Amino acid sequence: MIVSVASGKGGTGKTTVAVSMAIAAAPVTLIDADVEEPNANILLRASKHDATDFSVPFPIVDPLRCDYCEKCAEFCAYNAMIVLKGLKVFAAPEICKSCGGCILVCPKDAISEKPRKMGLINYYSRLNVNLIEGEINVGEAVAKPLINELFRRLPEGNDVIVDCPPGSAHSVVESTRSADFVVLVTEPTPFGLHDLIEALKVTDSLKKPVGIIINRSDIGDDKIEILSKEKSIPILMKIPYSSEIASKYSQGIPPAEFSDYWREEFIKLWHNIMEIV
Amino acid sequence: MLFAISVLENKPDSNLDPTFGRAGAFVIVDSDSGEIIETINNPNVNAAGGAGYATAQMLANKGVKAVITGSLGPNAYNVLNAAGIKAYYNSGYSAVDQVAKDFSAGKLKPIEQSLGRGRRHSGNF
Ligand code: SF4
Ligand code: SF4
Numbered sequence: 001m002i003v004s005v006a007s008g009k010g011g012t013g014k015t016t017v018a019v020s021m022a023i024a025a026a027p028v029t030l031i032d033a034d035v036e037e038p039n040a041n042i043l044l045r046a047s048k049h050d051a052t053d054f055s056v057p058f059p060i061v062d063p064l065r066c067d068y069c070e071k072c073a074e075f076c077a078y079n080a081m082i083v084l085k086g087l088k089v090f091a092a093p094e095i096c097k098s099c100g101g102c103i104l105v106c107p108k109d110a111i112s113e114k115p116r117k118m119g120l121i122n123y124y125s126r127l128n129v130n131l132i133e134g135e136i137n138v139g140e141a142v143a144k145p146l147i148n149e150l151f152r153r154l155p156e157g158n159d160v161i162v163d164c165p166p167g168s169a170h171s172v173v174e175s176t177r178s179a180d181f182v183v184l185v186t187e188p189t190p191f192g193l194h195d196l197i198e199a200l201k202v203t204d205s206l207k208k209p210v211g212i213i214i215n216r217s218d219i220g221d222d223k224i225e226i227l228s229k230e231k232s233i234p235i236l237m238k239i240p241y242s243s244e245i246a247s248k249y250s251q252g253i254p255p256a257e258f259s260d261y262w263r264e265e266f267i268k269l270w271h272n273i274m275e276i277v
Numbered sequence: 278m279l280f281a282i283s284v285l286e287n288k289p290d291s292n293l294d295p296t297f298g299r300a301g302a303f304v305i306v307d308s309d310s311g312e313i314i315e316t317i318n319n320p321n322v323n324a325a326g327g328a329g330y331a332t333a334q335m336l337a338n339k340g341v342k343a344v345i346t347g348s349l350g351p352n353a354y355n356v357l358n359a360a361g362i363k364a365y366y367n368s369g370y371s372a373v374d375q376v377a378k379d380f381s382a383g384k385l386k387p388i389e390q391s392l393g394r395g396r397r398h399s400g401n402f
Contacts, residue, residue: 073334077325078325078326078327079321079324079326079327079328079330079331080327080330082330082333082334082356082359083334083338084334084337084338084356084359084360085337085338087337087359087360087361088359088360090359092327092330092352094352095326095327095330095352
């Protein structure tokens with residue numbers, strides 16, 4: 001079973017929920033798909049036991065063969081091939097999608113591919129939670145291929161929890177695409193409601209079963225509960241504001257680790273999701 | 278020497294467009310005669326991505342040696358640099374003939390570098 005934990009924006013407690021659920025459901029694999037700012041391990045506090053480079057194929061032009069015909073630049077739908085006549089031909093790394101098309105269209109056979117390192121895949125383990133974390137290099141604009149690669153690294157047969165990137169952009173689509181169930185973490189505020197509605201558009205379009213977790217459930221209004229009734233989406237858990245959760249969180253300790261009560265609650269949550277799926 | 282000015286519309290008496298990669302059009306001027314050689318539509322106005330790269334590439338292949346615009350992204354800056362083209366700054370929406378005069382009089386400041394792209398800081402947990 002793959003369960004993705006997502007939220008409309010950052011700061012809702014998404015990672016706290018993902019890590020707590022992983023600790024409760026262990027043994028389990030946890031994927032940190034927020035490759036621009038991975039932080040699940042701040043709460044898991046595991047030591048790294050392995051890391052591999054993540055590279056993509058990248059076109060390199062041989063200036064001795066190139067005659068500046070511009071066929072590659074005309075072909076590239078992303079405007080990634082730059083031809084400066086008589087001077088230089090090169091691909092723009094932040095834009096190139098590694099499609100390999102320019103190599104095929106070059107009449108002079110001047111383009112070849114070399115791996116270009118875009119980031120790292122890190123492996124951690126603690127409390128029977130195996131964390132696979134993607135970390136994209138600063139400045140790389142395309143998170144999608146790295147997120148896809150994380151899903152290819154999944155061990156067979158293991159249950160998987162995915163800590164999705166915030167927002168409802170492409171990377172969220174990428175990290176919920178193969179999920180059996182999506183948990184949406186939100187807060188009972190107008191912003192929380194707005195972001196929840198945006199996130200539901202993504203999950204609706206992917207036709208995924210969803211459930212809601214309301215964090216800091218005692219601070220706001222009841223609009224989220226009304227929405228959940230209207231759309232018959234279950235509210236799986238409510239986490240009221242607690243100074244204990246907040247202070248442990250600031251030390252990097254998630255509720256399921258320091259509190260028996262919350263560990264039980266997250267175990268119940270996990271069984272609950274298994275029944276729905 | 279030829280220089281290009283980013284402009285809002287494809288006509289000789291247009292005004293400066295403060296953007297570069299997605300500028301509406303370009304006016305190309307010969308600095309020796311002060312004459313406008315050409316006005317060209319920018320085909321990259323609605324490009325999905327890489328507008329800065331493509332626009333810089335287009336101007337480089339037109340043989341211009343300087344561009345005047347309001348701002349320059351890192352991509353466009355790098356291509357202009359690789360092609361040996363200098364960029365100069367002009368603010369606001371000044372008229373083309375004024376911009377060209379100021380440039381010829383050496384009144385415009387060169388754009389020395391572009392700001393890099395920042396990293397997302399959401400504090401998301
Ligand atoms: S298609 Fe090949 S020969 Fe033509 S400009 Fe590109 S790299 Fe050079
Ligand atoms: S590999 Fe594809 S995206 Fe990259 S420069 Fe070549 S054609 Fe463009």
